[in-house]
Amino acid sequence: MPLDTITPFTPFASLAGGILLGLSAVMVMALFGRIAGISGITTGAVPGRRDDWPWRxxxxxxxxxxxxxxxxxxxxxxxxxxxxxxxxxAIAGLLVGFGTIIGSGCTSGHGVCGLARLSSRSLVAVLTFMVFAAVAVFVLRHLV
Structure with missing residues (x-):
C-alpha cells in the first residue's frame, strides 16, 4: 500500500477530539435530556419542526x-x-442516511451515547456499522 494512503497517527488530536465529543454528549444529556446523535439533532434543527430546535x-x-x-x-x-x-x-450519503433511519440512529448516537448507557440495541448497531465499514474498506482498497 502506498504511504500516502496511510492515515497518520495523531494520538493527541484524537484524544482531544474524543474528550470534546464525550463532553458534548454529556452536556446534551445533562442540559436537554437528549442523546447527542447527529442524525436526530440535525433532523430536529429545522425551525418550527420541534419545540427544542434552537439548541439543535x-x-x-x-x-x-x-x-x-x-x-x-x-x-x-x-x-x-x-x-x-x-x-x-452522493450514493454513500444516501446509504448512510437510509441506514440511520432503519438503525434508529447514527454512529454518534449509538456508538458514543448508546454504548455509554450499556444499550444492547446500540451494541448490535455499532457491531453492524463496524462490520460493514470493514467490508467497504476491504472492497474499495483491495478489490475495486
Missing part, C-alpha cells in the same frame, strides 16, 4: 464553526481526504 440549530452551527475556528487559530485549514467522485459520495 446551535449544535449544528458548532459543527460548522469548529473547522473555521481551527483555521483562525492555527492559520491552517483542516486536511480532509474526500474522494473527487461526487456521484459516489
Amino acid at each position: 440549530l446551535a449544535f449544528v452551527g458548532g459543527l460548522v464553526a469548529a473547522p473555521l475556528l481551527v483555521l483562525i487559530v492555527t492559520g491552517q485549514p483542516l486536511q480532509q481526504t474526500v474522494p473527487g467522485d461526487l456521484l459516489a459520495m
Whole structure:
C-alpha cells in the first residue's frame, strides 16, 4: 500500500477530539435530556419542526464553526481526504442516511451515547456499522 494512503497517527488530536465529543454528549444529556446523535439533532434543527430546535440549530452551527475556528487559530485549514467522485459520495450519503433511519440512529448516537448507557440495541448497531465499514474498506482498497 502506498504511504500516502496511510492515515497518520495523531494520538493527541484524537484524544482531544474524543474528550470534546464525550463532553458534548454529556452536556446534551445533562442540559436537554437528549442523546447527542447527529442524525436526530440535525433532523430536529429545522425551525418550527420541534419545540427544542434552537439548541439543535446551535449544535449544528458548532459543527460548522469548529473547522473555521481551527483555521483562525492555527492559520491552517483542516486536511480532509474526500474522494473527487461526487456521484459516489452522493450514493454513500444516501446509504448512510437510509441506514440511520432503519438503525434508529447514527454512529454518534449509538456508538458514543448508546454504548455509554450499556444499550444492547446500540451494541448490535455499532457491531453492524463496524462490520460493514470493514467490508467497504476491504472492497474499495483491495478489490475495486
